[in-house]
Amino acid sequence: MxxxxxxxxxxxxxxxxxxxxxxxxxxxxxxxLRVPGGVPAGPVDVSVPPGARSSSEAGAAPAGLRRFSADGLVIDVETTVADGHLEVAGQVSPAPGQDARIEVRTPHIAKVRVPSGSGHFAVAGLPPGWVSVVCHRPGHPPVFTRWIHARP
Incomplete structure (x- = not known):
């Protein structure tokens, strides 16, 4: 200094x-950028079964895949940067149910998606950089991931 x-x-x-x-x-x-009344989901180690597509280490998850857990939910988030834009795909388990929504946030914009019946969601066209995912379920506090830095 x-x-x-x-x-x-x-x-x-x-x-x-x-x-x-x-x-x-x-x-x-x-x-x-905070989520008032929200529950922070902590990071969880991710491993893949033998023979599944993975990074260079056996049993390691793909490089852009992160898992978070809190309040009975598991949120898998996979980030990729393609053509200068951030793409985020993931799954909430168990599926959050009807009227749930997934908010994918950057410091500048947020996009909201309705998850599929199995809890899958995807967002494309975000600026590369920091991203966080929030699961909103009726009657429950929102569950949010920590901020992930996604870069090319």
Whole structure:
């Protein structure tokens, strides 16, 4: 850390300088990305059965596949970047039922899909970068994944 940054941080901590507007704006933007009343789904290790398509390690899941679990749900999320756009496909297990919806969010836009009867969903045309998936079910709090960084 350079000395000037350390001194600036100390001044800010002491209350001598106002917080720079860029820092305040970023903090407000991050606050807007939260899911009030939601349940965070934690990451779960994913393995595939022998003989299934996988990465270079035997039994390892494909590189873009991540699994999360909370509140009785498992959310599988697979990300790919193709032609400069992010594609997200996944499945919620058990299937979330009628009137459920899946929200695929980036820091800039969100797209909502109705999952299939088996809980599958897909979204294409998102900007590459950070993405999170939220499962909304009537009568239950939303379950959301942590932010995943998807890059080419």
């Amino acid at each position: 350079r000395e000037e940054y350390l001194l600036a941080a100390l001044r800010m901590g002491a209350g001598a300088d106002p917080v720079p507007e860029g820092v305040s704006a970023s903090a407000r933007a991050v606050f807007g």
